[in-house]
Amino acid sequence: MTLSEIKCCIIIPSYNNQNTLRRVIDSVLPYADGQTVIVVNDGSTDDTKYILSSYGVKLRVLNNFRNFGKGYSLRRAFQEAMLLGYEHAITLDSDGQHLASDIPAFIEAAHSNPGALIMGSRNMAQEGVPGKSSFGNKFSNFWFKFETGITLPDTQTGFRLYPLQPLRSMKLFTRKFETEIEVIVKMAWRDVPIIPINIQVIYDKSERVTHFRPFRDFTRISILNTWLVILTLLYYLPKRLILQVRQKGFWNLIKQEAIKPGESNLDKARSIGFGFFMGILPVWGFQLLIGIPLSIFFRMNKVLFLTAAHISIPPFIPFIIFASYKFGGLFYEKGVEISAFDNLTLESIHLNFVQYMLGGTMLAIAAGIAGFLGSLLLLAIFRPAGSKALEAN
Incomplete structure (x- = not known):
């Protein structure tokens, strides 16, 4: 040649x-x-x-x-x-x-x-x-x-x-x-x-x-x-994921990533937990810009992370914001009281910014821990041989 x-x-x-x-x-x-x-x-x-x-x-x-x-x-x-x-x-x-x-x-x-x-x-x-x-x-x-x-x-x-x-x-x-x-x-x-x-x-x-x-x-x-x-974040990564979804189907892709060999249940669970954490963390607009590089650096399952991070899709955002405010009230309460969901406005959130940010961060941590423990339990039940040592054998 x-x-x-x-x-x-x-x-x-x-x-x-x-x-x-x-x-x-x-x-x-x-x-x-x-x-x-x-x-x-x-x-x-x-x-x-x-x-x-x-x-x-x-x-x-x-x-x-x-x-x-x-x-x-x-x-x-x-x-x-x-x-x-x-x-x-x-x-x-x-x-x-x-x-x-x-x-x-x-x-x-x-x-x-x-x-x-x-x-x-x-x-x-x-x-x-x-x-x-x-x-x-x-x-x-x-x-x-x-x-x-x-x-x-x-x-x-x-x-x-x-x-x-x-x-x-x-x-x-x-x-x-x-x-x-x-x-x-x-x-x-x-x-x-x-x-x-x-x-x-x-x-x-x-x-x-x-x-x-x-x-x-x-x-x-x-x-x-x-x-x-x-x-990559704005176009090529979503494009790759959309292509995978089209080829395999959304639920089939999630199932495939959940049972994919070569990863322990612990690795999968921390990917899901980290996704919940980043999805709720009050850094709106920057959650994926921060989370994706970190998930790659720490060798997480990116599909499971991104799926969990989408807990903050539009229908759930008002509920997350309200829950963050209320959660923050357990630790800090010096602003104007928001007594019900219907008087949750941008102005009221502005007046209670510290309470909201603190509550959102604490709620993200709690959701991340809960997502990690819950997914680890489910994986242990439905994927009992999900350790690298067992898969290697």
């Missing part, structure tokens, strides 16, 4: 990597199989331009008149590859950390998984991997899973094989290192299969030059993830 059989080119973005650039290009050319090797010189100020000129027609060189960023270079190279009629593109960095000998593994994975995005997966635990790289990768993996529901071992690798068809209609807004996160999240949202494969990696401190600026680039990535999380 060769690059030509899957209509694939090779893309190498580069910025001031004169120490390793020639070695990377020389290692890649034997695997090119006559296909185009696109090198994007992102406004380098070292000997990059001279090195690239020495290859003549062996390379297709794109020169940025100044340093725009890795993401901009990738986007420009993708456009070039599509204009040349390619259906796939392999990207790898010019800092020498990737080995061209892994290219056949990408080709084979692409052939076995048509239309998939193939992601190189580095061994981040190996000796020589910078601590900040390992931390950054874990951080990125967590938010990628939250935004897409997909678990990947390495979301920051630059060694990838992209299907180009999804990129034709995809709008990418970033142009620095964060582009590599934006593109895989948006591909996942378009249901592009994402396949990780193991690759080799070399971190040579004497040669490798990284242009990742921890504070500035980490800030950019955080801003991007904030925006992607908002889109």
Whole structure:
């Protein structure tokens, strides 16, 4: 299997990597199989331009008149590859950390998984991997899973094989290192299969030059993830859940999650209890924005959590607010008395804000505990073998 059989080119973005650039290009050319090797010189100020000129027609060189960023270079190279009629593109960095000998593994994975995005997966635990790289990768993996529901071992690798068809209609807004996160999240949202494969990696401190600026680039990535999380909560997560409900039916989905193996009754019960807690907690409008990330962080069952959190759907909201006010009166009562449900108004709640907030918080805690204990009891009755130890056997 060769690059030509899957209509694939090779893309190498580069910025001031004169120490390793020639070695990377020389290692890649034997695997090119006559296909185009696109090198994007992102406004380098070292000997990059001279090195690239020495290859003549062996390379297709794109020169940025100044340093725009890795993401901009990738986007420009993708456009070039599509204009040349390619259906796939392999990207790898010019800092020498990737080995061209892994290219056949990408080709084979692409052939076995048509239309998939193939992601190189580095061994981040190996000796020589910078601590900040390992931390950054874990951080990125967590938010990628939250935004897409997909678990990947390495979301920051630059060694990838992209299907180009999804990129034709995809709008990418970033142009620095964060582009590599934006593109895989948006591909996942378009249901592009994402396949990780193991690759080799070399971190040579004497040669490798990284242009990742921890504070500035980490800030950019955080801003991007904030925006992607908002889109996830407002659209893509509900879309995924609605699709699951349509495919399986609402009650069948709940039943499936309740009996799903691999989770103990305790895990399921705390997901339900936490859902009741967040559903009643008086932070209206932010309950899911707060609760969903926490449920993912604490490895809860998201379907059970979201189902329980919907205790605060509109028909129940007035009753929850009234109960919160009354519950708060057990601990604090200095405002205007609300004696009946019919004189519950926004003005009366405003006058009794402290009582309402205290009562709502205490009621949320009580409901969470009750939901946890009640669901744990029911699960123990109807799912007696619901411990991980018993399921493992």
